[in-house]
Amino acid sequence: MKVIDSDMPDEHYWNSLFDIPLVIRWLGMKCVAGPIVEVGCGYGTFTIPVAKETGNQVLAFDIDPDMIKKARNNVQHAGLANVQFYLRDVIDSGTGLEPSSAGMVLLFNILHFDERRILLEEASRILRPSGVAAVIHWRKDIETPCGPEVSMRPDQDIILASIRGLDLHFKGTCGILEPYHWGMQLIK
Numbered sequence: 001m002k003v004i005d006s007d008m009p010d011e012h013y014w015n016s017l018f019d020i021p022l023v024i025r026w027l028g029m030k031c032v033a034g035p036i037v038e039v040g041c042g043y044g045t046f047t048i049p050v051a052k053e054t055g056n057q058v059l060a061f062d063i064d065p066d067m068i069k070k071a072r073n074n075v076q077h078a079g080l081a082n083v084q085f086y087l088r089d090v091i092d093s094g095t096g097l098e099p100s101s102a103g104m105v106l107l108f109n110i111l112h113f114d115e116r117r118i119l120l121e122e123a124s125r126i127l128r129p130s131g132v133a134a135v136i137h138w139r140k141d142i143e144t145p146c147g148p149e150v151s152m153r154p155d156q157d158i159i160l161a162s163i164r165g166l167d168l169h170f171k172g173t174c175g176i177l178e179p180y181h182w183g184m185q186l187i188k
């Protein structure tokens with residue numbers, strides 16, 4: 001199942017909507033042990049800076065063959081050898097990764113659908129103990145130039161309700177990622 005409202009606008013426009021270095025600093029990846037998994041990598045907007053910053057293996061999943069092709073191209077241009085791509089519907093089929101194998105899971109701009117717990121459950125399953133699921137999404141408190149319908153956007157409380165009973169715990173790092181996003185980190 002493709003997440004509603006998850007088609008991407010023009011690549012340069014999309015990339016201009018984030019303060020990417022701020023997001024990378026917020027992730028704080030120095031101590032991440034193991035591969036970093038990205039669910040719904042899109043153009044590779046975050047795949048590439050994450051792969052550059054860490055040197056860890058980055059396993060990037062997307063349901064859309066065009067996105068995989070573009071992101072792969074971007075990774076090649078960046079000269080990175082530590083990114084692997086998977087064309088896969090992660091909602092219907094999961095990641096197929098081993099349990100407790102990932103150091104971090106990125107769920108960026110993808111949790112705006114009612115069954116979001118499916119992806120959070122998969123994150124919990126594949127994360128190693130002390131691994132982190134990082135969520136970022138569009139703010140609802142301001143007007144944004146892009147993003148899914150406001151009523152579908154999650155916020156911190158919605159994510160906390162969605163992880164009830166899972167082995168994921170709020171790390172206490174939730175904040176505004178100017179200009180248009182917010183983020184929270186969940187630790188296993």
Ligand SMILES: C[S@@+](CC[C@H](N)C(=O)[O-])C[C@H]1O[C@@H](n2cnc3c(N)ncnc32)[C@H](O)[C@@H]1O
Pocket residue numbers: 001002003005006007008039040041042043044045046061062063064067088089090091092107108109110
């Ligand atoms: C709004 S884009 C966000 C891309 C990237 N995370 C970012 O923030 O730049 C959402 C991406 O998730 C992908 N996607 C949607 N449903 C998916 C699914 N079921 N499995 C894997 N990827 C999916 C879309 O194809 C799209 O590339």
